[in-house]
Amino acid sequence: MFKNIFPIFLLFFFSNEVIAKQIEITSDKLEILRVDNISIFSGNVHAKENDLEIWSEKLIVTSSEDQKQIKEINARDNVKILKEELTIIGNQARYDTLNNILTVIGRVEVIQNENTILCDEIIVDLENSSSIMKSEINKRVEALIITKNKD
Numbered sequence: 001m002f003k004n005i006f007p008i009f010l011l012f013f014f015s016n017e018v019i020a021k022q023i024e025i026t027s028d029k030l031e032i033l034r035v036d037n038i039s040i041f042s043g044n045v046h047a048k049e050n051d052l053e054i055w056s057e058k059l060i061v062t063s064s065e066d067q068k069q070i071k072e073i074n075a076r077d078n079v080k081i082l083k084e085e086l087t088i089i090g091n092q093a094r095y096d097t098l099n100n101i102l103t104v105i106g107r108v109e110v111i112q113n114e115n116t117i118l119c120d121e122i123i124v125d126l127e128n129s130s131s132i133m134k135s136e137i138n139k140r141v142e143a144l145i146i147t148k149n150k151d
Contacts, residue, residue, distance in 0.1 A: 023049035025059065037063040045075070055080040056093070070097050079104065087111040088122065100127040108133070118142040 028043025039061045041047075047054040057077035064071055075081075075093040081104070091106025102124040110117040110133070119133040119141045133141050 023047055023052075027059070037065065037067060039063075051084055053082045054093075072096055085112055090122075101125055114146040116144045 025041050025045065025047045027041035027045040029041070031040040031042070032038075033040070041059040041061075042057065045054075045056045045059045047059060054075055056075035056079045058075070060074040060076070061070060062072045062074075063069065073095040077091065079088075079090050079093045081088045081093060081102075088104050088108065088110050090104035090108040093102065093104045095102050103121065104124075105121045108117075108119050108122050110119070110122060117133055120135040120139065121133070123132045125131070135141050
């Protein structure tokens with residue numbers, strides 16, 4: 001199987017800037033549905049833009065009618081998002097570019113430095129730098145926070 005390398009202009013996930021930036025997406029397969037304004041990358045997907053990297057089995061990019069703006073980006077199956085010292089792992093991720101909200105669901109693990117949080121869903125408001133983590137009724141959010149002693 002050959003790999004597709006497809007540079008596409010997207011809004012940068014973790015930025016408040018409105019300008020488009022280039023992101024490189026590599027996958028085993030690319031399907032473009034022009035009528036629906038959808039690009040589907042599948043099989044060993046890796047997306048990179050500066051210090052942001054995303055891995056998944058499928059990445060679906062939905063554009064506006066005029067194809068000048070990305071409305072939504074969905075990553076599915078074995079999702080891993082890495083930005084600087086923050087790693088988020090889950091089953092699915094959805095980035096709503098209009099509201100600047102990132103949602104990751106399904107066995108979510110958030111790792112920063114040596115700290116780890118386990119939950120079923122994380123909602124990140126990128127505009128206001130806030131996060132809400134929650135789990136199903138019979139589970140609870142678990143956090144392991146490690147502090148360093150100053151010697």
